[in-house]
Amino acid sequence: MAKVAVIGAGSWGTALAKVLHTNGSQVTVWSIVEAEIAMLRERHEHVDKLPGVKLPEDMEFTTDLKAAVEDKEYLILAVPSVFTRSTAKSMAPFVKAGQIIVCVAKGIEENTLMTLSDIVEEEVPAAEVAVMCGPSHAEEVGVGLPTTVVAGAKKRKVAEGVQDIFMNEVFRVYTSPDVLGMELGGSLKNVIALAAGMADGLGYGDNTKAALITRGIMEMSRLAIKMGAKAETLSGLTGIGDLIVTCESRHSRNRKAGMLIGQGYTMKQAMDEVKMVVEGVYSAKAAIALAKKYGVDMPIIEEVNCVLFEDKPAKEAVRELMMRDRRAEHSALEWEA
Ligand SMILES: NC(=O)C1=CN([C@@H]2O[C@H](COP(=O)(O)OP(=O)(O)OC[C@H]3O[C@@H](n4cnc5c(N)ncnc54)[C@H](OP(=O)(O)O)[C@@H]3O)[C@@H](O)[C@H]2O)C=CC1
Numbered sequence: 001m002a003k004v005a006v007i008g009a010g011s012w013g014t015a016l017a018k019v020l021h022t023n024g025s026q027v028t029v030w031s032i033v034e035a036e037i038a039m040l041r042e043r044h045e046h047v048d049k050l051p052g053v054k055l056p057e058d059m060e061f062t063t064d065l066k067a068a069v070e071d072k073e074y075l076i077l078a079v080p081s082v083f084t085r086s087t088a089k090s091m092a093p094f095v096k097a098g099q100i101i102v103c104v105a106k107g108i109e110e111n112t113l114m115t116l117s118d119i120v121e122e123e124v125p126a127a128e129v130a131v132m133c134g135p136s137h138a139e140e141v142g143v144g145l146p147t148t149v150v151a152g153a154k155k156r157k158v159a160e161g162v163q164d165i166f167m168n169e170v171f172r173v174y175t176s177p178d179v180l181g182m183e184l185g186g187s188l189k190n191v192i193a194l195a196a197g198m199a200d201g202l203g204y205g206d207n208t209k210a211a212l213i214t215r216g217i218m219e220m221s222r223l224a225i226k227m228g229a230k231a232e233t234l235s236g237l238t239g240i241g242d243l244i245v246t247c248e249s250r251h252s253r254n255r256k257a258g259m260l261i262g263q264g265y266t267m268k269q270a271m272d273e274v275k276m277v278v279e280g281v282y283s284a285k286a287a288i289a290l291a292k293k294y295g296v297d298m299p300i301i302e303e304v305n306c307v308l309f310e311d312k313p314a315k316e317a318v319r320e321l322m323m324r325d326r327r328a329e330h331s332a333l334e335w336e337a
Pocket residue numbers: 008009010011012013031032033036049078079080081083087104105106107136137138139275276277279
């Protein structure tokens with residue numbers, strides 16, 4: 001039986017805590033929010049963020065970070081990306097060599113352009129760092145619908161350890177050494193999903209959605225590969241897989257926020273309405289900054305930035321994408337002479 005702490009009790013932390021407990025781990029869930037822990041203790045259910053998913057009676061809930069972190073083999077870091085650094089910094093004094101921190105949030109830090117695993121390595125040098133992501137909505141994981149994800153780490157043994165504690169008959173976990181590719185896939189897809197939601201909000205159809213997904217994975221891949229990620233990762237679960245689920249799912253907060261913006265809400269109004277974290281809004285500026293830094297063309301992500309931060313109407317953004325200079329689909333393909 002592994003001793004595990006889930007750091008962050010939003011919808012994802014709650015769903016993963018349930019998976020770990022089902023697999024026989026002893027699970028402690030931490031949140032910075034007192035009211036959230038009080039509710040979990042009393043109701044054994046996150047009634048706001050994951051209603052209908054009952055958590056077991058012997059699961060521990062705490063706001064005491066030291067108690068949560070100490071003596072655990074695995075620390076699952078599930079706070080939204082903007083709180084990753086502050087939470088990792090607070091954990092650092094309690095983390096001992098050999099403890100494994102698994103980053104399950106999705107994002108890129110706006111001011112440093114660092115991935116979340118890089119942030120955790122910087123803040124908690126004692127820890128081994130792993131990531132886990134893939135097409136996995138908490139609402140479906142929470143009720144045991146078959147789901148696949150990938151556990152990533154530089155060392156195979158670390159990734160396989162994460163695979164061991166999470167894997168069961170409805171939660172299949174693959175492994176990968178391409179941590180960078182996984183993290184870029186997981187965060188960039190949220191920005192494209194905002195665009196897919198905008199298209200839905202504008203009343204556009206399946207053709208538009210397919211175009212955004214296909215051209216979206218191309219721009220995600222262009223950037224990720226230029227940064228050193230592997231092409232296979234972008235065409236796998238943590239790339240195209242996660243992009244598809246986020247652009248299509250009724251559970252996606254990014255798609256939902258995009259849809260509201262397409263219907264005329266401001267970014268702020270849409271985020272307030274969704275109530276849970278909309279990571280694509282935080283990753284959008286970082287994505288475009290990375291595109292500039294690495295000299296990569298990312299037209300969809302550029303237009304999403306204009307809609308989010310410059311009040312450009314979503315309809316106008318789609319029109320501009322449609323009216324870009326004509327070009328070949330794959331510029332590297334050669335023509336007959
Ligand atoms: N939900 C999903 O299906 C999936 C989510 N993810 C990723 O997991 C991460 C977490 O998402 P999710 O659980 O859905 O988010 P939620 O919006 O459901 O929950 C966010 C949690 O963070 C808490 N919080 C607020 N302030 C702080 C703080 N200062 N420090 C630490 N925590 C704080 C919130 O408290 P409060 O209630 O007060 O806001 C809440 O418990 C995101 O990066 C997301 O992309 C990945 C895969 C699936």
